[in-house]
Amino acid sequence: MSDSVTQSGGTQPANYSAAGGTNSIFQANFGPGTTYSTTTDSGVSTMPGALVVYGTGTTQTISGPSIVNDSNPLGSNAFTITSPTTIIAAPSDTITxxxxxxTVYGGWDGITQFSLGGDNSSITGGPGAITGISTGANTTLIGGSGNSIFTVTGANSLAVAGPSGITGIDASTATAPITIATNPNGNSGTLVAKLGSGADSVIGGSGASTVTAGSGKDVFGFVNGHAGGTEVIIGFNSSDNLAFGGYGYSANNLPTETVTSAGDVMTLTDGTQILFAGVDHKIF
Structure with a gap:
């Protein structure tokens, strides 16, 4: 069943705010005086504009709406996307x-699952868990406050650790460059990442991270004021590079290093600690 209705209320649904959406975007699409379509059953939606899904356990093909809000607290809906759109997920939704x-905003509970192949896509986790694969180029993936597990292969994609919880990024099969940021905004989330054969870039941040280097010429960068966490680098080798910004390091002013049984431990002036696992000598 599909209808076109005019929204007379204006209460922002819990899943939208939980997923990181802004009230201004909500008001523009679902606020007072706006018109949107609704559906409670499985089917194909071709009407342009906004769509609200009220059903649970349905199968939806989205071929027209530019933004879809799953407002059912049980969620468990399956969305197949054939035209560019934004999905505001409910618990346990699946998006293909x-x-x-x-653009996907993860649900506030359950596990949001996705499989995206389009270039220039975007995934942002919510309080619930989120997991899936992205193969399109120039895709942005941001972990949520729940656990986030991403498989990334698209060229020039950006993956960012969530503000809390655990973010896992598997780029081991990627052959093109990917950038990974480990809490650059001072959050406390944990990141575990595995790089591929591309020339990847890893930007160190706060929180704790463990990164397994790939076979490409990877760069591990740290910016004073946006780091401060701990980072374990596994498989660092002579083809990889370190980059520092804002620390004032030079040939005569290098970071502190201590070789331990676990590897070379480098301490930066802002308190960032980097363990080069298995390295039995100082890097500098």
Whole structure:
């Protein structure tokens, strides 16, 4: 069943705020005086504009709406995306998009699952867990406050650790460059990442991270004022590089290093600690 209705209320649904959406975007699409379509059953939605899904356990094909809000607290809906759109997920939703650029906000509970192949897609986790694969180029993936597990292969994609919880990033099969940021904004989330054969970049931040270097020429960068956490680097080798910003390091002013049984421990002036696991000598 699908209808076109005019929104007379204006209460922002819990899943939208929990997923990181802004009230201004909500008001523009679902606020007082706006018109949107609704559906409670499985089917194909072709009407442009906004769509609210009220059903649970349905199968939805999205071929027209530019933004979809799953407002059912039970969620468990399956979305197949064939045109560019934004999905505001409910608990345990599944989103699949073979080629369309898709923006996904994870649900506030359960596990949001996705499989996105479109270039320029975007995934942002919510309080619930989120897991999936992204193969499109120039995709942005941001972990949520729940656990986030991402498989990334698209060229020039960006993956960022969530503000809390554990973010896992598997880029081991990627052959093109990928950038990974480990809490650059001072959050406390934990990151575990595995790089591929591309020339990847890892930007150290706060929290704790463990990164397994790939076979490409990887760069591990740290910026004073945006780091401060602990980072374990596994498999660092002579083809990889370190980059420091704002620390004032030079040939005569280097970070402190101590070789331990676990490897070379480098301490930066802002308190950042980097363990080069298994390295039995100082890097500098």
């Amino acid at each position: 998009a073979a080629t369309a650029a898709t």
